[in-house]
Amino acid sequence: MEKWQFGGYIMFSRNFENSTPEETREEIAEYQSAAKITAFIAVDEEGGSVNRVF
Secondary structure (H helix, E strand, O other): OOOOOOOEEEEOHHHOOOOOHHHHHHHHHHHHHHOOOOOEEEEOOOOOOOOOOO
16 A cells, blocks of 8 residues: 555455454554555455455
């Protein structure tokens, strides 16, 4: 994010593995703090088990 300044980030199951909801919130906050403008955060949820992100 710091280097390329893209407009958003897609999170996949690997972003949530072995992470608590608080750790995930902190990770997203890090993405946002590195962005010059507010980034769009999306979650890929096609197929398989569904992860609930709160």
